[in-house]
Amino acid sequence: MTEHPNAATARRSFEAWNSGRMDVIREGFAEDAVLHFAGNNAMSGTYRGRDAVMDALSRAMQGWGLQTEVEALLASDDHVIAFFHAISERDGKTLDLVHAMPMKFNAERKMTELWFLANDQRAYDQFWS
Amino acid sequence: MAEHPNAGLIREAISLFNRGDWDAYRECFTEDVLWHVGGDHPLSGDYRGRDAIFEYFEKVRDLTGGGLRSEPQDILADDSHGGVFTRVTADRDDRHLDVVLAQAYRINPDGKFTEYWALADDQDAVNAFWS
Numbered sequence: 001m002t003e004h005p006n007a008a009t010a011r012r013s014f015e016a017w018n019s020g021r022m023d024v025i026r027e028g029f030a031e032d033a034v035l036h037f038a039g040n041n042a043m044s045g046t047y048r049g050r051d052a053v054m055d056a057l058s059r060a061m062q063g064w065g066l067q068t069e070v071e072a073l074l075a076s077d078d079h080v081i082a083f084f085h086a087i088s089e090r091d092g093k094t095l096d097l098v099h100a101m102p103m104k105f106n107a108e109r110k111m112t113e114l115w116f117l118a119n120d121q122r123a124y125d126q127f128w129s
Numbered sequence: 130m131a132e133h134p135n136a137g138l139i140r141e142a143i144s145l146f147n148r149g150d151w152d153a154y155r156e157c158f159t160e161d162v163l164w165h166v167g168g169d170h171p172l173s174g175d176y177r178g179r180d181a182i183f184e185y186f187e188k189v190r191d192l193t194g195g196g197l198r199s200e201p202q203d204i205l206a207d208d209s210h211g212g213v214f215t216r217v218t219a220d221r222d223d224r225h226l227d228v229v230l231a232q233a234y235r236i237n238p239d240g241k242f243t244e245y246w247a248l249a250d251d252q253d254a255v256n257a258f259w260s
Contacts, residue, residue: 036250038167046253071210072210074205074211074212079231081231083210100165100212100231102231102248102250117167117248119163119165119246121167122175
C-alpha cells in the first residue's frame with residue numbers, strides 16, 4: 001500500500017530531524033502552525049506560528065541532540081499519529097523514551113498543530129530541566 | 130476501504146466507556162497496561178496496570194457524575210497501533226469541558242491495549258477542568 005501523503009510528510013520531517021535539516025521540517029508546517037511542548041520543564045508551553053514553532057524546535061534540537069526512530073505512522077486526510085523513540089545520551093546514560101505525537105493537517109497537507117507525550121514523564125521532565 | 134480491525138476495536142472500546150460498561154471495557158486492556166495522561170493536573174501522570182487505570186476511571190466518573198462523553202471524529206489504525214481524535218465533553222459543578230483529545234494505543238496480537246497515551250489539544254482547558 002502506498003503511504004498516505006500526510007504520513008510521508010511526517011516521515012520526511014523525522015528524517016530531516018535526524019540529519020539536522022530544519023529547512024525541510026519548516027516546509028512541512030503551515031504558516032499558522034501550533035506546537036504544544038509537553039511536560040513541566042524548561043521547554044514546556046504552546047508555540048504559535050511557524051517562526052515560533054521552528055525556534056522552539058531548534059532549541060530542542062540543540063538541547064536534545066537526539067535521534068528519533070519512527071515506530072509507526074497512522075494517517076488520514078486530517079491527521080497523523082506518530083509513535084516514535086527519542087534516543088539521547090547524556091552523562092554516559094542513554095535515554096530511550098517512546099512518544100506518541102498527534103498531528104493535524106490542513107487541505108494543503110501541511111502540519112497545522114502537533115503535540116506529544118512521552119511514556120515516562122518524570123524521566124522526560126528531568127531530562128529537560 | 131474497510132475499517133481496520135484495530136479501528137473497530139477502538140470504536141467499540143469508546144462505546145463501552147460511554148455506556149459505563151466497565152466489565153466489558155476492562156477486557157479491552159492487558160493486565161499490565163501502561164497508561165499516560167498528559168497535562169499538569171491532579172489526574173495527570175503514568176498509571177501502571179489495569180487496576181490502577183480503573184481507579185483513574187472511577188475518579189473521572191465521580192468527578193463528572195458519570196457524564197463524560199467521547200465522540201470519535203477520526204480513528205486510525207495499523208496492525209499493532211491505533212489512534213483516535215475524539216471530542217470529549219464533561220461537566221463538573223459549573224465547569225464545562227469541550228476539547229479534542231488524541232488517544233494513541235499500542236495493541237497486541239490478541240487485540241488488547243498494552244499502552245495508551247491521552248493528549249488534549251487544549252491542555253490548559255483540561256488542566257483547569259480537573260484542578
